[in-house]
Every structure is written in structure tokens, then in C-alpha cells.
Amino acid sequence: MGVLVVTGGSRGIGAATCRMAAQRGWDVVVNYKGNAAAAGAVAADIAAAGRKAALIQGDMAVEADVIRLFAEAQKALGPIGGVVNNAGITGTGSRLEDTTLETIRAVVDLNVTGALLVAREAVKRMSTRHGGQGGGIVNLSSAAARLGGTGELIPYAATKGAIETLTIGLAKEVGGDGIRVNAVSPGLIATDIHDSTGDMNRMNRLLPGVPMGRVGTAEEVAEAILWLLSPAASYVTGTSIQITGGRL
Numbered sequence: 001m002g003v004l005v006v007t008g009g010s011r012g013i014g015a016a017t018c019r020m021a022a023q024r025g026w027d028v029v030v031n032y033k034g035n036a037a038a039a040g041a042v043a044a045d046i047a048a049a050g051r052k053a054a055l056i057q058g059d060m061a062v063e064a065d066v067i068r069l070f071a072e073a074q075k076a077l078g079p080i081g082g083v084v085n086n087a088g089i090t091g092t093g094s095r096l097e098d099t100t101l102e103t104i105r106a107v108v109d110l111n112v113t114g115a116l117l118v119a120r121e122a123v124k125r126m127s128t129r130h131g132g133q134g135g136g137i138v139n140l141s142s143a144a145a146r147l148g149g150t151g152e153l154i155p156y157a158a159t160k161g162a163i164e165t166l167t168i169g170l171a172k173e174v175g176g177d178g179i180r181v182n183a184v185s186p187g188l189i190a191t192d193i194h195d196s197t198g199d200m201n202r203m204n205r206l207l208p209g210v211p212m213g214r215v216g217t218a219e220e221v222a223e224a225i226l227w228l229l230s231p232a233a234s235y236v237t238g239t240s241i242q243i244t245g246g247r248l
């Protein structure tokens with residue numbers, strides 16, 4: 001399947017995507033920011049699945065780190081065929097009137113600026129216009145882009161609205177250059193991200209709003225990501241798949 005770069009691959013949806021990608025035949029570049037031990041465990045599982053893994057630390061909110069990630073990834077494993085633009089944070093949850101500039105900037109820096117930079121570098125590496133072989137980009141949006149993050153995470157929700165727009169615009173821009181660009185839009189997925197809002201009960205609090213009556217798993221999101229990257233989705237671009245258990 002080629003070489004897949006996953007930003008934020010050490011935990012949660014990114015880690016599940018890395019592991020499943022290896023099982024489906026991808027060699028995988030696992031980017032992480034701070035959790036080297038968790039990233040190392042993901043890399044070990046990729047190797048156990050018989051695929052190559054490269055571990056590359058880097059803060060996806062920092063342009064130099066994003067550029068270095070793609071350079072080191074290609075050097076380590078060869079030409080890149082897929083990118084999962086996954087690294088993201090929620091910031092501390094609060095009503096907007098109680099949200100600090102620091103939180104807003106941190107969320108926008110990674111979820112919007114970082115995602116744009118990752119998409120830009122992905123295009124430079126994969127576009128047939130630049131001598132690449134083509135490939136796929138999957139951006140991590142969120143149901144929050146539609147629901148709005150009311151009462152807790154409006155800055156986060158707004159950044160995911162930007163991801164939806166990035167996905168549409170870039171899909172059209174590079175549609176003739178061999179690159180498909182799509183998004184997944186997960187609802188409540190069981191990962192550590194909810195605790196980072198400061199509300200340790202967030203998943204239970206929001207559960208009654210899920211028609212299927214349960215939270216989703218990181219693997220259920222990874223399945224959609226890997227389908228979008230696969231030849232089975234060869235005519236799919238510019239779309240966003242809702243993975244929400246019916247929480248629309």
C-alpha cells in the first residue's frame with residue numbers, strides 16, 4: 001500500500017489508525033509530540049504486523065517540525081502515499097466568555113494552522129505536479145463542526161469547521177494532481193482527549209445524546225480512515241464521513 005504518515009499517532013484514533021494500517025499493508029510513520037513510550041509501543045505493533053515503522057517526534061503546530069517530519073519520513077521509509085492529518089487538541093472546556101486567549105491560540109495553532117501546514121507538505125510530497133506518485137489525505141474533523149461545541153468547546157468546534165472547509169477546497173485544488181482529500185467526522189469516541197477538557201465525566205455526560213446508546217471506538221474511526229485511503233474509495237474526494245452513532 002505504500003508509506004502512510006500519521007500525525008499524533010501515539011494515542012487514541014491516531015494510534016489505532018497506525019496499527020490497523022500496518023495490518024492492511026502500509027508502512028507507517030508515527031508522529032508524536034510528547035509521549036515517546038506510547039509511540040514506541042505503536043511502532044512495535046507495526047513491526048509485529050510485518051511492516052516498517054518510523055517514529056518521528058514533532059510538534060505539528062510548529063512549521064519547522066512539520067517540514068522536518070515529511071523530510072525524515074521520506075528518508076526513512078520512501079515516497080509518501082498517504083497522510084492522516086490527525087493531531088488535535090480540545091483546549092480546556094468553558095463557555096466562550098470564560099475562555100482565555102492562550103487556549104484559543106493553542107487550539108487554532110494546532111488544529112487549523114498545523115493542519116494546513118501538514119496538508120501543504122503532504123501535497124508537495126505526493127502531487128504529480130511536483131513529481132510525486134499521488135495519494136490520499138484524510139483530515140480529522142469532528143461532529144463538533146456541526147454541533148458547535150456549545151457551552152464547552154466553541155474554539156475547538158470552530159477549528160473543525162475549518163477542517164471541513166480545508167477538505168473541500170483542497171480536494172478541488174489537487175483533484176487533477178493525483179491526490180484525494182477527505183475527512184472523517186467522529187462523534188464521541190473513547191480516547192483520552194475528553195479528560196483534557198477538564199471534565200472527567202464528559203463522555204458520560206454527553207452519552208444520552210447518542211442514538212446508538214454507546215460511545216465509539218478509535219478502531220471504528222480508523223476503519224473509515226483506511227477505507228478513504230484505499231483503492232476502494234478511488235472516486236471519493238472532498239467528502240466528510242460522519243462516525244457518530246447517529247449523533248447528528
Ligand code: NAP
Nearest residue numbers: 008010011012013032033034035060087088142189191193
Ligand atoms: P488523543 O487521544 O488526545 O491523542 C492525541 C494525539 O495527538 C496524541 O498522539 C498526541 O501525541 C498528539 N498530539 C497532541 N498535540 C500534538 C502536537 N502539537 N503535535 C503532534 N502531535 C500532537 O486524541 P484523539 O481523541 O485520538 O483525537 C485525534 C483527532 O480526532 C483529533 O484531531 C480530534 O480533534 C479528533 N476527534 C476526536 C474525537 C473523540 O471523541 N476522541 C471526536 C472527534 C474528533 P502525544 O501523546 O505524544 O503528545
